[in-house]
Amino acid sequence: MKGILEEPWISAIGGDIRERQLGEGQFLFRQGDPVSGIFAVIEGRVRLVRYSRDGIVSVLYVAVSGDTFAEAALFSDVYHCDAVADVPSGIAVIPKEAILRAFAANPDVATAFMARLARQVQALRSRLEIRNIRSATERVLQYLLLLSAPGQRAVVFDRCFKDVAAEVGLTHEAFYRALSTLDTQGKIERNGRVIRILDPA
Amino acid sequence: MKGILEEPWISAIGGDIRERQLGEGQFLFRQGDPVSGIFAVIEGRVRLVRYSRDGIVSVLYVAVSGDTFAEAALFSDVYHCDAVADVPSGIAVIPKEAILRAFAANPDVATAFMARLARQVQALRSRLEIRNIRSATERVLQYLLLLSAPGQRAVVFDRCFKDVAAEVGLTHEAFYRALSTLDTQGKIERNGRVIRILDPA
DNA sequence: GGCGGCATATGATCCGAATCATACGGTCGG
DNA sequence: CCGACCGTATGATTCGGATCATATGCCGCC
Numbered sequence: 001m002k003g004i005l006e007e008p009w010i011s012a013i014g015g016d017i018r019e020r021q022l023g024e025g026q027f028l029f030r031q032g033d034p035v036s037g038i039f040a041v042i043e044g045r046v047r048l049v050r051y052s053r054d055g056i057v058s059v060l061y062v063a064v065s066g067d068t069f070a071e072a073a074l075f076s077d078v079y080h081c082d083a084v085a086d087v088p089s090g091i092a093v094i095p096k097e098a099i100l101r102a103f104a105a106n107p108d109v110a111t112a113f114m115a116r117l118a119r120q121v122q123a124l125r126s127r128l129e130i131r132n133i134r135s136a137t138e139r140v141l142q143y144l145l146l147l148s149a150p151g152q153r154a155v156v157f158d159r160c161f162k163d164v165a166a167e168v169g170l171t172h173e174a175f176y177r178a179l180s181t182l183d184t185q186g187k188i189e190r191n192g193r194v195i196r197i198l199d200p201a
Numbered sequence: 202m203k204g205i206l207e208e209p210w211i212s213a214i215g216g217d218i219r220e221r222q223l224g225e226g227q228f229l230f231r232q233g234d235p236v237s238g239i240f241a242v243i244e245g246r247v248r249l250v251r252y253s254r255d256g257i258v259s260v261l262y263v264a265v266s267g268d269t270f271a272e273a274a275l276f277s278d279v280y281h282c283d284a285v286a287d288v289p290s291g292i293a294v295i296p297k298e299a300i301l302r303a304f305a306a307n308p309d310v311a312t313a314f315m316a317r318l319a320r321q322v323q324a325l326r327s328r329l330e331i332r333n334i335r336s337a338t339e340r341v342l343q344y345l346l347l348l349s350a351p352g353q354r355a356v357v358f359d360r361c362f363k364d365v366a367a368e369v370g371l372t373h374e375a376f377y378r379a380l381s382t383l384d385t386q387g388k389i390e391r392n393g394r395v396i397r398i399l400d401p402a
Numbered sequence: 403g404g405c406g407g408c409a410t411a412t413g414a415t416c417c418g419a420a421t422c423a424t425a426c427g428g429t430c431g432g
Numbered sequence: 433c434c435g436a437c438c439g440t441a442t443g444a445t446t447c448g449g450a451t452c453a454t455a456t457g458c459c460g461c462c
Contacts, residue, residue, distance in 0.1 A: 050350065054400040058346050059333075061326040072323045075316040110311065115276040117318035122273045124325035125262040131332045131370060132260075134450075136419065145259050149251065160439060169332060174419055176441055199255045335420075337449065361409055375449055377411055405462080414453080421446070429438085 004040045004066050005092060009112035016098035022046075022085035030082045035073040037095040041065050044089020050081040062086070071117065074099060131169050140178040141187060143168050148197055157193040205241045205267050206293060210313035217299035223247075223286035231283045236274040238296040242266050245290020251282040263287070272318065275300060332370050341379040342388060344369050349398055358394040 005011065019042070022028060028039065028046060039046075041063050048060040048069060060081055063069040073079060074096060085091075103110040126146055133139040147155045157164055165175035179195075182188045189196040205211065211218070220243070223229060229240065229247060240247070242264050249261040249270060261282055264270040274280060275297060304311040327347055334340040348356045358365055366376035380396075383389045390397040 052346055058343055059330050061330055072319040075319060114315050117322055118273040118276060121318060121321045128329055129260050129262055142259055145253055145257060171420060372450060
């Protein structure tokens with residue numbers, strides 16, 4: 001369970017990173033606030049929301065442990081949405097100037113950050129593609145394939161299946177049923193939070 | 202209808218960009234091929250797919266007109282999936298060395314590219330969040346709000362509603378019905394492909 | 403002109419995931 | 433030790449979006 005703060009690009013920024021504790025419902029920033037920096041969730045959950053003129057709320061993103069957010073703030077002067085803690089949360093604050101300074105001082109840091117963004121784009125596109133699959137079982141199978149692909153045929157989850165279900169875009173009931181079905185069909189083998197994908201060969 | 206090739210970061214790369222025409226089913230690259238560059242769809246549609254050992258296909262992304270893809274190849278030596286034209290397509294090929302040279306020569310180009318990636322991440326996250334909304338009408342409304350937010354209360358589509366429906370993750374029937382419902386509810390006003398969002402005030 | 407194809411649009415039916423309900427085991431705290 | 437809570441798991445029912453069907457208008461093409 002490697003923390004996000006141990007990633008090379010972030011540790012290269014060094015001592016300028018502060019940590020903030022937020023209580024439930026507490027705001028980290030609001031729409032229109034001048035940009036102070038970008039953020040990483042160490043623990044907890046932060047909701048990014050935007051309000052239309054007439055008060056309708058849009059959820060833009062829910063960042064959980066290990067996620068960074070507001071990266072686009074590096075290229076803007078003000079925040080374009082509100083960030084509010086869903087639950088008590090610990091947030092790493094990475095000041096904008098510190099990042100830009102690190103980028104200028106060492107191009108490798110900029111490259112590493114760029115690579116991170118590119119991989120994020122890649123991952124998000126795949127996750128969206130997964131959501132285009134209507135069938136719950138097929139969706140779960142494809143999700144497992146996606147996770148297992150880099151390594152071997154085993155997928156190990158470090159969080160509960162309720163959370164995984166939400167990520168796949170299913171209720172936990174539907175997710176459990178999909179796992180059952182795949183197991184019955186002999187496509188997977190389960191052992192707690194370890195799932196092995198079986199070759200139909 | 203501004204073409205993707207007119208964006209500053211890409212025009213800064215200059216004359217090294219080539220254009221390729223692909224027939225339906227033709228491959229642009231295959232998993233394991235050495236990286237030549239990244240790509241932009243000028244016209245048509247390209248499917249990025251990965252094959253598991255046992256032949257199961259996973260669709261990672263379907264890039265359409267105006268999309269770039271394989272950005273992560275800048276940080277890799279080989280491609281990690283296949284790219285195949287869904288329909289006859291025109292593709293801009295941006296050689297990896299040309300991009301890296303442009304980045305080194307002018308940090309602003311690197312920054313512009315980084316900003317583009319960051320905005321992509323932002324947009325993709327919102328799209329995923331939209332998919333978490335189960336109700337078709339609410340989903341469409343939120344989608345419209347998302348698109349309208351930067352400008353005013355009007356959204357103008359430059360493509361047919363069938364394509365929009367797919368992006369929202371609905372069948373076109375469900376999408377049309379959602380629009381009808383929103384119209385009846387007085388939440389929107391329609392005029393062909395122009396949709397105005399009405400304040401309930 | 404006439405035809406085919408496509409986007410738009412809406413009605414009827416079906417299916418499957420959401421929802422509601424229930425149960426069991428593990429863990430944490432009193 | 434016991435009770436509350438949560439994750440896991442599965443059954444029963446509901447509901448809404450997918451699917452199938454159908455119609456209209458527009459455009460390009462023969």
